[in-house]
Every structure is written in C-alpha cells, then in structure tokens.
Amino acid sequence: MVEKLLLQCGDCGTLLKSAEKAEEHAKENWHTNFRESNEEFVYLLCKVCGKQCVCKTESVIHSRKSGHTEFYDRTAEVAEEAARRNRANIRQMLRVAIDRLDEADTSEAARRQQQQQQQLGLPSRPVLQEGQSSLPLAAKVEQMAECLRTIQQNSMDDAAKVMQAFNSLRMFVRNIATNPDEEKYRKIRISNTAFQARVGHLRGGIEFLEVCGFERTTGGEHLYMQRENVDFDVLYSAANVLNNAIGNA
Template identity: 30%
Template sequence: MAGLSLRCGDCGAHLKSVEEAQEHAELTLHTNFSESTEAVLNLVCTVCGKPCRTKIESDLHTKRTGHSDFVDKTMEEAKSLELNASEMVVPEIDKKLLEELESMGFPTARATRALHFSVLNLPLTWVADHENDEDIDEMPLVPAKTNAEVAKRSLTPEEAKIKAQELRERARKKKEEEERRMEREREKERIRIGKELLEAKRIEEENERKRMLALRQAEKDEEKRAREKIRQKLEEDKAERRRKLGLPPEEPGTSKPSAPPMRERKSALPIKPATKTEHMRDCLRSLKQAHKDDDAKVKRAFQTLLTYVGNVAKNPDEEKFRRIRMTNATFQDRVGCMTGGIEFLEVCGFEKVEGDEFLTLPKQKVDMAVINSAGAELTSAINNPFFGVL
C-alpha cells in the first residue's frame, strides 16, 4: 500500500504530507521522518467544526468542551491521496548534492532517499539515523504533482543555512517565552502557598486564644469552688461548736443581730501613714487589676519596671539609667499606657521634667533602700500567681 502519512521519529507525530513535515521541522527542529501506511485521522466536530487528527485528541476535545459528535472524513482524504499517488515518479533532488554523496560511496537509491526525506538538507544525518531501514536502498517514489511542488520549494545551501538560523532564533524565543510563563506559574504558586500559611497561622493563633480563655475560665471556676468549700467548712465548724456548747442549731433564715454602734474614740496616738513599699504594692495591684484579661502584657510591664529599677540599683551614678523619655514608643507600649506604671516610678523617686517629656531620678534623691524595696515588690508580683487577685 502506498504511504498515507509521514511519522516523526522524534515525537511520534503523524503528518499528512512532505509540506506538513517541513513545517513541523521548522517549528520543532526535528529531522527524523519516515513513511507510514497509517492514515492521519480527520475527525470533525459537528458542533464547532474543530478537526482532530487522533482519537486521543477527539477525547480531549470532548472532555474540554462537552462536544461528543464527530464526523469521520479520514477516508475521503485517503482516497484523495491515493488518486494523487496514481502517477508515481522518482522525486526531483539537487543533482550536485547527489553527485557529492555518490562520490562518498553511497548508492544512488540511498543517496536519493536521504536527499528527499531529510529536512533542512541534512542527508548525512538522515542516513546515519535510517541505515537499518529495510527499504534504505530502494528508490523513493512520490506523486508527480507533489514532486513538482517539492522541486519548486527546494533550498540552496545558503538559504538552508539562513532558514536554520531563523528556526533556531524562533526556537530560542519560544523557549524564553515558555520559561517566563513557567516563572509566572511558580510565582502564583508561591503566593498561594504564602496565603495558605498565613491563614493556617491565623487559625492556630485563634485556637490558642480560645484555649487560653477556656483555661482562664476553668481556673476561675476552680477558685470559686474552692471558696465555696471553705465557706461550707466554716459553717460546719460553727455548727459543731454550737453543738458542743449545747446551743440549738442556727436557723438558716435567722439574721445576725446588728452590733451596737460604736462610739468613735479619738486616739491619742497619731495614725501611721502608708509606707512607700505599701504605695508601690498598691500601684502594682492597680496595674494588675486594670489589665487582668491580658496576663502577658501585665508581666511584660512588671519586667520592664524591674529592668529600670535594676539598672539604677547597679549603676546609680550613670545618668542614662536615671532618665527615661516618656514619649518613647517602647516605654509607652510597655509602661506608659498601663495604669499605675508611671506612678510606681514616681514612688521610686522619678520626677517629670521638661514639660512632662522625661522622667528623671536626681542623683541626690537616689534612695537605695527604696530602690531595693521596689525590686523586691516587682519580683514578688512576677513570681506570685495570686498577686492582685484578691
């Protein structure tokens, strides 16, 4: 049976004619072609008119578009090719190149097949790739009409060189465009992964926040139950003492008689004023109670105050440790915005100066006893989990 198509040995594509093989070679730089008795299919979609060359291509078209009706026009083209092949002749080739190959020792039939089937005038490469073909030494035959068209389109060595350069340039540009497209795809993938990681982190932080709230509520409930047990224990002890004294049990609805009003007595002794240590403790307790829902922020404020006090205790002569800029963002975030933070420093001896822009501890007012007491109170507040609860 006469050849119905050409097969590309590099990618396996089926091509209808030599013209299609040359176009395929220009686009892909493939040069390994051979005759095939397998006809190229021509399945035409009845909905959109798209032609499909193979069953796989028609299946992909159906999957993408949903079009499943095709008309098989393969035999029509096969009959057309057979009619055109009724008059078979030896293809016209470059006589000069044929003489050169014959002078190298190649048989005329082999040289003719190489010059006819090789793309971009690379006969030696074609011979090397097809030297084991069964029909390598048979003279090729092509339809007379096709032979005339191929003869018209044959290229000189100079034209072939220019054409090859153009094809390489087109292949290079195509490769660059493909690399840019792949880079855009990779960038989209990186952005997608980044968004997924941020969302996962947000969900994890939200779950951690809910867990901490549940843990804090459980601690409050446990503390409430403990107080209720203590109250019940006190009531039982009270009832036991009344029983031992022979007194009747106290009725639940009985209210305790109010104590008679005490006459106010003026003490001859002066009332002892609150010490600085007690004032410091009150400042820290106010800070803890004002921000009881944010233990981490409270602990950070205590740590910052302890750092300020510790620097003064270690370096009382260094002015930089006795001077705090109140407008500093870090100071405001950790101490300045916290209730009782600045008051605590003022109890330690710091004073507002220069329009309340700085807190300064004058060297002559440094009282190491007060500074040491401040450090002790801060350490106790940090380490005692029940500080400021009651």
C-alpha cells in the first residue's frame, strides 16, 4: 500500500504526518507555509551531503538550494525493511499466542464441557470470530482430531509412545508457525529414523501433518510445505488440538 502524507511544508518541501509534526517543524525552522499533500513517500539520500529527502518535491528543493543533483534511491530497501519488521512482529505475536495455549487455565465450565467430549477431549470445532467462515477450518480441525484419535487407539498399550507422537507433532507445528520462512522446518525426510520412531510409523501421524499443509514430494521421499501454503489459522488450530490432546492423554 502506498503511504499518503497529511501536510507538506511549502518552504522546504518536508513531508509531515500530523499537525503536531508540522507544529514542531514550524518552531524549529520558522516555516509557516503548510499545505495538504498526497505525495508518496520516497527515501532519497543525497550522494554529496547525505541529506535524506522523503518526497520528490523535497529533493527538488534541496537540489535547487545546494546544487546537489545525485541521490541514492533507498525507497524499495526501506519498504522491504519495514515489511520484514512487520513479519517479525506477526511471528512474535503468534509465538506469544501459542505459548499462552500451554499456560491457559481453563474455566470450570470449559472443564465440564471437556468431560463430555470423547476420551481424548479434542475440540470438535474451533472458536471463530463473528463473520468468519467456519466450515473449511472446522473440517480441518475434525480431521486433525480424528488423526490423533487414530494414533491413540492404535497404541492403547503404550501411553508414552502416544505422548511422544503428540509432542513431536506439536514441535513441527510450532517450528513452522514461529519460523515460516525457514525451509528446514517445512521439509521432513520420511525415512528419517527419528521421525519414523516418533511419528512416521504411527497410523494417523503423517496424515495429521498433511492436514496442516504438508504434501508428499514426487517420489514420496519427503513431506514438504510450500511457503505460500503456510496458513497461520490452521497452525494455530493444530496447536490448540494438540495441546488439548496432550492435556487429556
């Protein structure tokens, strides 16, 4: 989205985001000629004196006053840095949200509702905001719950194996949710000894990961999740299902 500006100083061309910024600028520079502006932000750095100009008008005025005419255009670089910070903030927010799932203390009413559910106590539907479509995500949650029931039902005599599988699946989910750009977390070699011992040999284990967004590569050697297929709503729901299963296993 192109960022729009509120005010521009008619004396020096400086762009200002608010009336307060304009007032500060006026006090510092004794400039009083301001007008509304829709000019786009750019980040032009003068090659001679290093002055940063944040709009084309400001760079023109600077050239007129100083004679400096060459600028480094850092607009794309600065925009990418802002986008990177935004992605990092989103990952941090998700990390905090998932961590809180581990620490959440369910209410007495919630505990009574869980007792009425099946043996694993898995949620049958996610809690969604008003207006949000529930059908696609609810269907995935049902599939996840069924995968975990299958794991437990086929390992009734080994609770430790079930818990190890659930914890391993949660690790995969959390690693991707907190590091979506890291390919190493989105690629699993199916024949890996540790993976087979913990998840791969159990009916329902690989199926759970496929519901989360993993796909078998050509030849079936790996499970892989494309970066564009990382769905934070699905991952958050998977973490919720797994936390409930671990708490009730």
